[in-house]
Amino acid sequence: MHRQLNPSDKRILLIGAPRAKALANQKANITGGLYSCDITTQTKDCDRVDFDNEEDVKVENKENQWLGVTVNSQGPGGKIVVCAHRYQRRLFVDTAQESRDIIGRCYVLSQDLTVDTSSDEDGGNWKFCEGRTRGHEQFGSCQQGLAATFTKDYHYLVFGAPGAYNWKGIVRAEQKNNTLLEKGYYDDGPYEVGDENLLDPNLVPVPANSYLGFSLDSGHSITKGRGLTIVSGAPRANHCGAVVLLRKETQSSARLSPEYILEGPGLASSFGYDVAVVDLNGDGWQDIVVGAPQFFLKEGDVGGAVYVYINQAGKWDNITPIRLNGTKDSMFGLAVENIGDINQDSYQDIAVGAPYEDSGAGKVFVYHGSANGINTVPAQILEGKTNNIKLFGYSLAGNLDLDKNSYPDIAIGSLSDTVLIYRTKPIISIKQDVRITPKEIDFTKKTCGNHIW
Ligand SMILES: [Ca+2]
């Protein structure tokens, strides 16, 4: 979801379509793309955003690049990032030495969905693995952009590249913004797990085949009052999955270092497939929600889980998470999202996708935050079946009020070319209670004076 402020104040839904057909000037057939949809009740009000509209087959290949695998807005009037994690660089095309490196690439667009050529940020120059040492033990399969996000202070763009260093995976935060410099803001970064200068895989806090950078979110007040923490899932770390809390070391360092690692609960649960930073109990400390869609219990009908970690004043060592369970084979937790405070009770709320629930129709569960952390009984269950949709809940977006009724709304993606928007509305329940005071009327007492009319 995105809010444009100029040239007009407009709320739009941005939809990544990673299997969409190529644009006219591209040589590939299937490139993926981005659609922009106005918020109306019409079904045909989405337009393809026109960018990434060229291809030089001597040095790159966009076939099946999955543009739109990630789409994120910086916030009202801010930038948009959209990525193609399978974008390939090519060398020595049409020779015996021809090589292809799946480095991935991201684009940044201005708030009105155009590429502003005078902006340092705008355009497709976000491909940090280009030109680095090749081979899958290094940066030849980076797959930058499988996850990407903006930090909430408008300062950094953060990218996940889960294929770097033999699929250990890395996370990188960087900024390119001369306007900010002119305004006196500091120029710093980039920061990278493994160190931007040393490029040392031994500094990555997870083993090979962990996929660090598969999911991303960030926030302040996670480990320190004002410090920035980047939260990234590594769903195959140690076969159990992990979520790594990262911070930049110092202003002079080029490194993102682990502060805490949340360990997955069991074998092959894909703990960290998605993560969400959200203050569920309203204490000012950001809590962390982690999806583990392949979690299962041998007994019973449990499949897929979501772990809710309630922040203990910035200390993460001894937190016992609350587990929310899905049903068997539902992939509950494939998507988790901070949807804002949808019932306006001052506690932020979350949505959880279970796209394989109901034999692949999919369901989305809404949970309300509370003073105690989270209400573990879903406040609402939204169903794909009632809308004839398959794999409903595969992606989620929220925390923006699309129809200006002050309640944040929810967009739910599927794998059947459909996105549904749920417009949140207030529910006012009126409790009738008639009281009579005093309960009995004493006719012997006169309270109306002596005047009888
Ligand atoms: Ca909290």
Ligand SMILES: [Ca+2]
């Ligand atoms: Ca709430």
Ligand SMILES: [Ca+2]
């Ligand atoms: Ca609304």
